Structures are given as structure tokens and as C-alpha cells.
Amino acid sequence: MTSGTDELLELLRGHQPEIHASLTPGQFDRYRGAVRALRAAGDDIRAVRVAVRGVRQVLRALPPDSEPSRLLRQVRSPVTAAVLPDTDRLESLIRLLESVDWPALEPASAELARGVREWLLAAPARGADRLGAEASADPGGAALIRLTDGEGTARYPDFQFDPDTGEPRPVVQRINRLLLADQDPWGAADWWLGGNEWLSGTPAALVGQVPDEELTRAAHALLEEGAW
Template identity: 65%
Template structure:
């Protein structure tokens, strides 16, 4: 799949993207597309910008068709001609992004978002009072996913911690930072706690069971490192 294929995919699904992201998330998506324009004909910079586009869309519900297509997006060792975007196609997407009105989340998208968050909040998790060591001293600095439960307050999914020491698992910290969990904890949690076609299992269930490098490669495949 070329960069132009990605641009066309984004153009066709723009209404769904608008409806499924918060204002802040949508702004981040716009910024990532502008970064793609700023990359010009520098293939390395274009690959980095494409990675940012995909990261910006991680908050999309996994159940959406667009999210599934983005998860499958690969270019491998694509030639520069497949990497560099058509300038007219990119300009048209930016024009559309600039011209749209910010919509109210439609009922169907809102229900999908609620269902996703409820699913993630049912996973085993710890409250702030249960954190120990470095996690208790500075949860944000430790690179931990923090989910806000309207009834129970902050929750930290259990898979992030070594069961013996209670310390954050280094591989989880590394991948959380790759997935920008500080900016989008729900998207990062959805990656860990959802089915993964690359791993053929739930990533959180594989921590400690497969080599750390395997998990890191799966996260890199999602966001484009190594492929884009």
C-alpha cells in the first residue's frame, strides 16, 4: 500500500474520523497530516510523518473498518515512488480538513466509544493506593497507562506490573511510550487488551510468555517503525 493509498483511505473515511475523535485528538490528526506536507520529498521524513498519522488515529475504536485497515497498513521496503505522496492529493485532503465543521459525536459512534471504554475498564487493574516502588512515586514518569473510571477513579491495568515485585515491566514501559500512552491511554490500552492479528493473541496476555522483542516488533508494526 502506498502513501497515496493511505491518503485516499483517509479522505473516504474523514466523516468517521471527525465523529470518532475528540476535538484535541482530531487536532493532533490534522497536525500529523500537515507534517506530511512539510516532509516534502524527503522519504525518511515522509515515513516519520505517516507514522504520526497512524499514531494520531489509534484512538479510533478497533471495531471501525478504518481502524482495521490501518492496522493492516504495511509498505515493507517500498520504493521512494510508493512512499512520496502525490502533492495534489495531499493538498485536497488538507483542504477538506480545513473546511469541515466540528461535529457532535453521533449516537452510534458515542455508543461504540462507551462500549470500548467499558470493556477496557473491566480488565484487572490497580488503584493509586496499590502502586508500589517507582510506580507509586511517579506513575506518569514510569510510562504507565492510566484509565479514568467515573466510579472508581484512576485505574492502572495489571498487565503493566511484575507480579513479584510490583514494579512496571520494562517492555510495557517501552511500548507504552511508543504508543504515546500519555496522550492517548485508551488507545494504548486497547492495543494491549484487544486481539492482535500480528501476534495471534492479546498482547497483554503474552507479556512474560514471549520474548520482549516480539511484543516490541508488533507495536512497531502497528505504528510503522521498520515498515514505514
Template identity: 60%
Template sequence: MKTDDLLRLLRRHQGVINASFTPDEFARYQDAVRALRTAGSDVRAVRIALRRVRVSLDPLPPGSELYRRLTQFRTAGTTSVLPDADELAALLRLLDSVEWPSLADASAELFRELRRELLAVPARGSDRLDPVSAADPVAAGLIRLTGTDGREQYPDFQFAPDTGDPLPVVQHVNRMILADQDPWGAAGWWLGRSVQLAGVPAELLGRVPDDTLTAAARALTDGGEVAW
């Protein structure tokens, strides 16, 4: 199934989505679809956006036809991944027509809650970075989160407990999942549960081979197939 087939499938089953989702859940789904438009023709960014769409559809009833069809969704190669602009625009128009008075507020609150959760994890400031990373932490492959007070912090899972140096596998994966463009999404991947890894990626550092973590990230972003 190509990305365009997915978009048409979602349009056909919009009623199921409306009936199944809370305003918060719908806002998450709508934002994920909008990320497809923002991604443009960047194949890696499109793959990441597709991953966000998949996660946003988790609240669907497992017994529904749409849920069963989604389990069969796979894309391969550049041409099948990039969405047709007209197909994507049609789905976005449909989503924009859904009227929930609290939808905008729910979306904003959802992001605020995500920020609060991610900013609450153990982290360090710029003063605790090694000299090489401190020169340009983002270019060094580190996730930088900025609080509402403007303070910058770097989640501790990115660093070796004994030396405090950045973990090479984290730097590599962060570049793969475009942490420089979407640090909140990258932090969410590391700190959220991965079905493929059967655990939280950040908690698996040092417990599973680095290649396993890298493969899980590559399956979402790079060439080959993307499993829905």
C-alpha cells in the same frame, strides 16, 4: 501506496463502506479518520491513526475490491505517511455528509462500551504502585484509566505478578504507542487481539520474547514500513 493514495481509494469506495457498515461501525471508521487530522504532522501519531483506520475497516466484505486493495497498502518514510491536508479534508467532508440519525449517539455509545470493557479488566489503584511509579505513573510509562467516578486505575497486566513492579517491556511499549496521549487506545492494543502476534499482547507477556512485543508495536508507530 502512500497515505494520500489510501485517502483517495477510500473516497472512491465510500458507497461500499456505507452499504457494508452498521452505524456503530461507521462511527468507529469516521473517528479513526478524524484521528488522522488530530495527529497533524506528528509521524508517530499519524501511524497510530492509520492503524486505527485499518482496524475500523475490518467489517468490509473480504471479496470486495476495496478489501483486496487495502491488503496491498503499505507506507514507508515520512513523506509518504503524512497525509495531504486537502485530501484528508475531502474525505472528512464526504464522511460528514453521510446521514444516519443515530450516528452521533452510536459513536458515543461505542466509546462508552469500550470504556466499560477496559475498566472491567483486573486493575490496581495508585495506592498499590511502587514509590517510583507512584510519583508520576504516566511518566513512568504506565497506562492510567479514569472511570466516570474520577477514580484512577492501572491495568494489572502492566505489573510483574510476583513483585508487583512495572514490567520494563510494558513501559517501553506504552511510550512507543503514546499511552500518555491516548491511554484508552493503548489499553485497547494490549487487550485486543493482534493479527501480527496471533494473540492478545497482554496475554503473551512472559510467553513470547519481549523483542517480539516491541517489534509489533514498532511496526505500527515508528520508522520503516507500516503494513496495512
């Protein structure tokens, strides 16, 4: 059974760009500190409840009409014994917070970030109920890009899957791991679905059309340029 704490972690992980764009630098630092306090609470249920309240309190600074704020109001409070967070979910969020240099965004940049997110969500995708056997065994793993829409529903871009078998394409899994798709699924999706000068095309549209090694080299080229 998923606890309210885990629902909160999923919301935070799936909406990290909007949360960052909506908070001031000081507020975002306090938010990161509150998440770290949740990890430090360990298996002390009382400490976890205090830490979760701390996270929610910091997030009161979010605009009330923003998606994260609206979804946060729907997340159950940790009032039952089933409050301890799932370790993998929590560590995934911690990695995301610590692996990305989150600069302060100007309003125009924040609006651009939201526009990019909407564009990525508009790409053909499937829900968790349509994952093949292999993907279903590890739906949140580093090998698949998992985006979360405005309703909190997980969406897996279709290009990741073989159209005949429905299973994940191995080359996509390899590149997703290179791009740290578990830590920054939006950035990984942007690489796949955006134009790529190295390939003279869109990587997602070229899967199966060009050699797998060429796609992999393009991903390595991005990493070597330090643009990731």
C-alpha cells in the same frame, strides 16, 4: 494540595473520549480554544480564573446525565489563591487535544466508544495505592497506562506490573512510550487488551510468554502501518 483547577484538568484528561463524543464539532472546537486560553493565561491568577470559567461554560453543553457532566459538578470552583494549574497536567491535556485527529462521531460511533471504554475498565487493574515504589514516583508518566473510571478514580491495568515485585514491567514501559500512553491511554490500553493478528493473541496475555522483542516489533508494526 490539589486545586480545583487541577481537579478539572484531571477530569478533562481522563474523560476526553466521552467529552468529544458528547459535543458537536463546533462545541468541541470552542472547548479546545478554551483550554488553550487557560495555557495562555500563564501565572496570571485572574486570567486563569476567567479561562477556567470559560472551559466550564463550554462544557455546559454536555448532556447533564453524562459522566463528565456529573463529575464536573463535583469539581471545586477556582475561588481560592491555589488556582494556578499544574503545568504538567495542563501540557498533557494540550498534547492530547493536539495529537489526536478528533473527527465528528455519529451517535452509533459514540455509543461504541463508550462500550469500548467500559470494556477496558472491566479489565483487572489496581489503584494508585497499590503502585510499587518505582511507579509511585511517576504515577502519571508516559510509561504507565492510567485510566479513569466513572468515579474519577485512577486505574492502572494489572498486566503492566510484575506479579512478584509489583513494579512496572520494562517491556510494557517501553511499548507504552511508543504508543504515547500519556497522551492516549485508552488507545494504548485497547492495543494491549485487544486481539492482535501480528502476535496471534492478546499482547497483555503474552507478556512474559513471548520474547520482549516480539512484543516490541508488534507495536512498531502498528506504528509503521499508520494505524495508530
